[in-house]
Amino acid sequence: MSEAGNHWKCHSVLIIACLVTLYPLAWVCALAFSGQQDLLLADLPTNPTIWDRIRILVPVPDHASLDNFKRLFADYPLGRWLFNSLVVAATTAVVGVMVACSAAYAFSRFKFPGQRVGLIVFLISQMYPSAIMLIPLYIIVVGWLGLGDQLLGLIIVNSVTTLPFCVWMLKGFFDTLPKDIEESALIDGASQGQIFFTIVLPLAKPALAVTGLFAFLTAWNEFIMAAVFMEDSRSYTIPVGLRFFAADYTSQWGNFAAGSIIVSLPVLLLFFYLQRFLVSGLTAGSVRG
Amino acid sequence: MRQGANSPFAIVRVGVALLLALVVGTSLLISQTESLRRDIALKSQIQELSKRARAITAAALVYDQQKRVPSEYPPLVQSYQDNLPQGARVRLIRFEDKQLLAEVPGKGAPRSLQLSEKALFDQGKLLAAHIEQNRQEKTLRKPEVAFQADDVSLRLMMPYGGPKPVGAIEIHAPRLPLVPFPGLGIIWTMAGGALLLFALIGKAVLRQQKTWIQISVVALCTVVCLWMVQSQLYSVIALQDVAIRRSMNWTFTKAAIAACSVLFLVGSGFLGRLFSTIREHLRAYTYIAPAFIGILVLTLLPMVFGAILSFTDTTVFNQSVPLMDRWVGFENYGRILGDTSLFVSGPDGQSLNTQSFYWNLIVTILWTVLNVSLGVGIGLGLALLLNTPGLRYRAFYRVFLILPWAVPNYISALIWKALFHPQYGTINQLVQLLGGKPVPWFDGIVTSFITALAANVWLSFPFMMLVSLGALQSVNAELYQAAELDGASGWQQFRDVTLPALKPTLLPSIILSVMWTFNMFNVIYLVSGGEPGGANEILITKAFKLGFEEYKYGFAAAYSMIILALLMAYSAIQLRVTRPKGATA
Numbered sequence: 001m002s003e004a005g006n007h008w009k010c011h012s013v014l015i016i017a018c019l020v021t022l023y024p025l026a027w028v029c030a031l032a033f034s035g036q037q038d039l040l041l042a043d044l045p046t047n048p049t050i051w052d053r054i055r056i057l058v059p060v061p062d063h064a065s066l067d068n069f070k071r072l073f074a075d076y077p078l079g080r081w082l083f084n085s086l087v088v089a090a091t092t093a094v095v096g097v098m099v100a101c102s103a104a105y106a107f108s109r110f111k112f113p114g115q116r117v118g119l120i121v122f123l124i125s126q127m128y129p130s131a132i133m134l135i136p137l138y139i140i141v142v143g144w145l146g147l148g149d150q151l152l153g154l155i156i157v158n159s160v161t162t163l164p165f166c167v168w169m170l171k172g173f174f175d176t177l178p179k180d181i182e183e184s185a186l187i188d189g190a191s192q193g194q195i196f197f198t199i200v201l202p203l204a205k206p207a208l209a210v211t212g213l214f215a216f217l218t219a220w221n222e223f224i225m226a227a228v229f230m231e232d233s234r235s236y237t238i239p240v241g242l243r244f245f246a247a248d249y250t251s252q253w254g255n256f257a258a259g260s261i262i263v264s265l266p267v268l269l270l271f272f273y274l275q276r277f278l279v280s281g282l283t284a285g286s287v288r289g
Numbered sequence: 290m291r292q293g294a295n296s297p298f299a300i301v302r303v304g305v306a307l308l309l310a311l312v313v314g315t316s317l318l319i320s321q322t323e324s325l326r327r328d329i330a331l332k333s334q335i336q337e338l339s340k341r342a343r344a345i346t347a348a349a350l351v352y353d354q355q356k357r358v359p360s361e362y363p364p365l366v367q368s369y370q371d372n373l374p375q376g377a378r379v380r381l382i383r384f385e386d387k388q389l390l391a392e393v394p395g396k397g398a399p400r401s402l403q404l405s406e407k408a409l410f411d412q413g414k415l416l417a418a419h420i421e422q423n424r425q426e427k428t429l430r431k432p433e434v435a436f437q438a439d440d441v442s443l444r445l446m447m448p449y450g451g452p453k454p455v456g457a458i459e460i461h462a463p464r465l466p467l468v469p470f471p472g473l474g475i476i477w478t479m480a481g482g483a484l485l486l487f488a489l490i491g492k493a494v495l496r497q498q499k500t501w502i503q504i505s506v507v508a509l510c511t512v513v514c515l516w517m518v519q520s521q522l523y524s525v526i527a528l529q530d531v532a533i534r535r536s537m538n539w540t541f542t543k544a545a546i547a548a549c550s551v552l553f554l555v556g557s558g559f560l561g562r563l564f565s566t567i568r569e570h571l572r573a574y575t576y577i578a579p580a581f582i583g584i585l586v587l588t589l590l591p592m593v594f595g596a597i598l599s600f601t602d603t604t605v606f607n608q609s610v611p612l613m614d615r616w617v618g619f620e621n622y623g624r625i626l627g628d629t630s631l632f633v634s635g636p637d638g639q640s641l642n643t644q645s646f647y648w649n650l651i652v653t654i655l656w657t658v659l660n661v662s663l664g665v666g667i668g669l670g671l672a673l674l675l676n677t678p679g680l681r682y683r684a685f686y687r688v689f690l691i692l693p694w695a696v697p698n699y700i701s702a703l704i705w706k707a708l709f710h711p712q713y714g715t716i717n718q719l720v721q722l723l724g725g726k727p728v729p730w731f732d733g734i735v736t737s738f739i740t741a742l743a744a745n746v747w748l749s750f751p752f753m754m755l756v757s758l759g760a761l762q763s764v765n766a767e768l769y770q771a772a773e774l775d776g777a778s779g780w781q782q783f784r785d786v787t788l789p790a791l792k793p794t795l796l797p798s799i800i801l802s803v804m805w806t807f808n809m810f811n812v813i814y815l816v817s818g819g820e821p822g823g824a825n826e827i828l829i830t831k832a833f834k835l836g837f838e839e840y841k842y843g844f845a846a847a848y849s850m851i852i853l854a855l856l857m858a859y860s861a862i863q864l865r866v867t868r869p870k871g872a873t874a
Contacts (some may be wrong), residue, residue, distance in 0.1 A: 010674050011682075017671055019691040021747070024728045025692060039713035053520075053722040057715060099579045106576035113566055118577070125588055125858050127801070132831050132849050135597060135836040136591035143608070160587040163580055169685040192572055221697040224810055226822060239699050243815065247702040253707055257664060259702045271695035272688070276756070 004196065019288060026059040032257035035065030039253050043285035080234060081241040085220055088151050088237060092158040092219035093212040100166030105196060107167065108174035108264060109182075119171075126164035131224050138139070138228055149235045157225055162215040169214070173207035174200070213274055217267065238263050304498075306556030307507050314515045314548030315479060321540040322522045326467065329533060331438055333464055338445045339434060341372040346449035349381055349390060353455060369393050377462040382406075382413060384456055409446075413457030424452050440464065455754040467554035475521050482517045486510045504556045508549045515545055529673050539613055592853075594848075599847035605840035621847035643734070643824035646851070653807060653827040656742070660806045663746045665799060668753025673787075676761045687758075702815035705744035709816070732818040738825050741817040745809060753798065760794035761787070800863050807856070828852045 030041055034147065042055050042062050072078040106112075107119060137157065147153030177200070185195050201208075223239040230236050236244070242263065245256035348368040373379060373393065381391040387402045387410060402410055412435060419431035435446040444461050448454035490506060519541050554560045556627045567574055576582075599622070601615035628645040642648060671690060675683055693701060708715050717727040730736045764787065772782045808829050813819060818836070819826035826834065829852060836845030 007680055008846035010677050010680060014404070014671070014674055014686045014690075017667075018686060021690055021693050021751075024701070024708060024747070025696065027708070028704055034400055039715075040718075041708055041712055044549065050722070053718060056718045057722065060609055072458060075719075099583060102576040103580035106573045110570065110576070112570035112573040115573075120582075120864070121584070124583065127804045127860065128831065128853075131810045131833060133588070133591040133595055134833065135842050135846050135849065136595040137587065138836075139608075139842070140587075140591060140594065155586065156588060156599065160583040163583055165524065167580065196576075223699045224814075224833075239697070242700065243703065247813075255705075256703065264696055264700060267697055268692075268695050272691075275691065275695070 018197055023059065028257045028260055029032045030061045031057040031254055032068055032261050033064050033066070034061030034254065035063065035067035035254050036061075037254040068254040069262070070261075072255055072258055076241075076255070077234060077236075078241065078262075079235050080240050082262075084151060084235060085238040088154050088158060088226075089216045089219040091151075091155045092162060093216040095155065096159040096166050096215040097170075097212040100163055100211065100243075101170050101201070101204065102196075104167045104170035105174055105200060107171045109179075122164040122167050126168065130161050134224070135226060137225075142229060148229055149232050151235070153229055154219075154222075154226055154237070158219040158222060159215075161222075161225075162218050165218075166211050166215055169211045170204070170207060173204060177203060185265075210274060214271060217270060217274070220263075222268065302558060302561070303503055303507060306504070306554075307511065307554050308549040309555055310508075310511050311483065311514060313509065313551050315518055317544040317547055318515060318518055318522065318540065319475065325533070325536060325540065328729045330465065331443070334443060334462075335434075335436055335445060338374070338443065338460055338462055339447060341773075342447055342460055343443060343449070344368055344372045345379065346447075346456075346458050349456070349458070353383065353450075354388075365391070372424060374462050377460055379461075380406075380409065380459045382410060382419055382456050383456070384410070384414065384417070390456065395810055399465075409457075409459060410444055412461075413448055413454075416446065416457065417454035420448060420452065420454060438464070441735060457763070472672070475518050478517050478521050479514055482514045483510045485512070486513060500557055501553070504553055507556065508552050511548050511552060512545050515541070515548060516653045527595045529726045536611075536613065537617075592822070595846045595849055598843050599850045601843040603843040603846075605842065608842075615843070617843070621844050622725040622730070622851070624844070625847060625851060641824075643822065646828075646848075648824070649826050649828050649831050652738070652825060656738070656809075656813075656827055657803055657806045659742060660745050660749065660809075661799060661803055663742075664749045664753045664802060664806075667746065667750040668755075669795075671750070671789075672757035672761055673783075675758060693748045694755075696748070698748055699746045699811045699815060702812045705740065705747070706816045709740045709743075731817060734821065734824045737817045737820050741813050741825065744816045745806065745812045748812070749802065749806070752802065756794055756798040757791060760791045764790040780852065798864065800866070803816070804856070804859070830854075 016062075018134070027041075031039075034041060039061065040056060044056060046054055048056075048232060096224065107115060141153045141157060142148035143250055146151065147156070181199055182195050185199055186192075190198075222237075223243070226237040226240050227243065233241075233244070242256055242259045245252045345365075345368050348365040352365050361700065366563075369379065369391075379391070380389065381395045383390050388399050389402050389406065390399050416433060416435055420433050423429055423431055423433065431865050433447065437444045437748050442461060442463055442836060444459065446457060446459045448457045450456060474840065487510070490510065523537070597612075600618060601612065602616050602617045602620070607615060627648045628642070629647065630642050630645070633641045633642045633644075634640075658772070674680075675686060675690075709717075711717060711727060711729050711731065714730075718731075720726070720728060728736055730740050768790070769782060772786050807827075809827070810829050810833065813825065813827050813830045814833070817825050819830055823834070827849070832848040832852060835841050835848055839845075
């Protein structure tokens with residue numbers, strides 16, 4: 001490695017990499033603002049010249065227009081889908097974090113038989129996809145509990161799915177909280193419940209918020225269970241709805257692109273705020289032997 | 290605190306356990322047999338009643354063809370008298386002109402149906418529609434006879450007039466009395482049997498030192514006692530019927546298993562210890578209870594239920610059939626794992642057997658290995674570049690390069706599907722610009738595989754890059770200086786300094802990403818869809834399609850159990866490689 005200030009080789013590789021990562025996204029943006037449904041961003045004459053062909057590749061729409069966005073709300077229940085997703089994701093986050101934080105606290109503070117096994121169960125089930133048990137889960141939730149086409153079913157399933165991750169995140173946080181405060185409160189005669197609610201929870205607010213946002217993101221992006229549980233198009237969540245636009249037989253790519261942008265923007269913002277927690281959270285169980 | 294096997298406490302415990310086990314087993318046996326008996330009685334009465342109904346409707350059909358007034362048609366009246374059970378009521382309707390042909394008891398017939406009898410007419414019509422539907426499908430999927438029963442009466446309704454019913458008959462009949470249950474006899478048998486057995490083996494049991502031997506012997510006795518009760522119960526049930534005999538045996542197995550579990554749980558002191566442990570650590574368990582219940586109901590229960598399903602031939606159509614009749618043993622597993630042929634002969638000669646489990650397994654392994662190695666290679670390479678000392682615009686690059694990870698993966702997958710569109714996709718436009726012919730991406734096994742691979746590498750390398758970057762920044766710079774002083778080349782530095790320093794962070798991340806990729810449902814399902822013809826399905830999407838597109842729930846459950854076994858084997862290895870921090874406490 002040279003010590004010189006211009007790393008032109010480095011820069012050229014990085015720029016190419018950035019182009020590759022950015023191109024698909026730029027292309028979606030172009031399609032979203034083009035007002036059309038076709039995949040080609042410009043008309044291709046029957047005998048295209050090289051310039052025509054290059055023009056097709058440039059992710060800029062022929063005419064800028066907001067038609068795709070307007071159509072989504074006017075002709076399709078996108079508002080309804082957004083609402084469904086929002087309800088599912090928000091409730092999942094709240095329920096998941098509430099349940100996870102009490103469990104995580106117990107795992108972090110108490111010693112009890114089954115602690116180690118419990119932690120390992122959580123660690124392992126974090127890695128199994130819910131898709132693998134989808135058939136029994138479908139029969140239980142839709143057949144037995146009768147929660148098909150209902151947001152409640154999705155909320156329950158999502159909360160449990162995000163549970164292991166939340167428990168590990170929060171346990172990691174509780175482990176870093178010094179025990180001194182709780183011990184002195186105990187000496188002062190506070191009950192365990194009081195300590196948990198008045199001392200630990202306020203201290204854990206930032207960690208709870210971060211964990212909750214992760215649970216929110218997971219539920220917001222969840223596709224397969226929503227696709228299986230929701231049959232009526234009124235109860236679709238956003239991912240199922242977007243997939244509907246991109247299905248082979250309809251292929252409303254413009255609508256899909258516009259919808260993707262509406263859905264992804266909040267996710268992107270949230271993600272960049274959260275990503276530094278994410279890496280440490282995902283590898284929390286295993287890093288540092 | 291453990292009690293010796295011979296202490297009075299342990300003997301009392303075993304005694305209590307035995308008593309509990311016998312009570313549980315016997316009451317299960319009796320209640321199950323009782324409901325079975327009621328079932329059989331009901332079925333036979335329904336059979337009897339429908340036989341009579343058929344006789345009546347046969348006469349009605351003749352009447353219908355000759356259009357006579359019922360009271361003027363002696364055979365019909367005669368057939369009521371012959372066929373109606375004591376105290377029964379009958380109503381006979383004809384669909385054509387909504388006529389009530391006959392009503393017994395009652396004098397008004399024939400007359401038009403009244404509004405209050407509309408439900409009767411509708412139900413008859415529905416059953417008639419079922420008959421026609423079943424005939425078209427050549428199945429018996431829809432019920433052709435309706436009946437409602439309670440303890441005192443039975444109502445049966447069936448259409449008549451062949452495959453295109455012309456009317457329906459409804460019969461209300463009082464229930465036949467059941468044979469009295471041999472209640473006391475059972476108790477005596479049980480008590481006598483238990484006494485006898487313990488007289489014979491009691492001493493031997495008490496001399497045993499090990500609790501589990503004691504309990505096993507006692508369990509054996511319990512089963513024998515239950516068997517004696519069972520043989521008493523046989524006397525009230527017609528055993529000639531194979532189906533009934535099978536369900537009686539199944540009942541006995543269930544009762545025996547339940548009794549033995551009670552015996553072992555209580556007798557070994559497990560239940561007692563469990564209770565005292567829970568009481569001792571009540572606070573911790575209360576904090577954990579909600580999470581535990583959630584995991585139990587929606588993770589462990591589906592797992593157990595899935596395991597049970599995997600031994601049945603459940604489909605979407607036969608879900609209501611009793612479990613025992615759907616039971617097929619290891620047949621699903623045999624069919625999945627037994628399909629080892631590499632080629633199949635189709636209409637156009639030999640071709641690769643792309644439907645077999647092993648093919649999908651190979652595809653999945655290839656998919657995982659290629660994705661993870663490309664992801665790690667690209668991620669680590671870019672991280673090394675980004676880590677170049679004195680590099681400008683690093684923050685910009687970093688943000689742009691993380692973007693694919695931030696976009697929801699189903700959206701990325703669908704974007705890539707569009708980019709690979711054979712006709713209008715940008716990638717084929719690029720190919721044409723470079724002078725090539727458009728590639729029919731989803732028609733070939735390799736090209737279709739490449740589409741999903743490209744999409745997945747694109748969306749997964751940022752994770753590896755971030756992980757590597759974080760680890761690189763913590764490498765001690767002095768190590769490099771030392772290496773440089775020793776005259777190590779760039780490659781040597783990478784191999785001997787960078788890689789060992791990265792290993793503790795990189796290894797868990799690779800393990801994690803192997804797991805993710807192995808199960809990357811969204812990308813395969815949404816980008817290539819497993820095309821062509823399911824040849825690019827990875828295991829998890831294949832299981833999904835078996836379940837939700839072919840509706841073979843049992844078969845798909847077996848498929849999922851095999852995947853689960855593979856994943857568990859992988860986790861076991863992984864737990865060995867990296868001990869989870871905190872879980873070792």
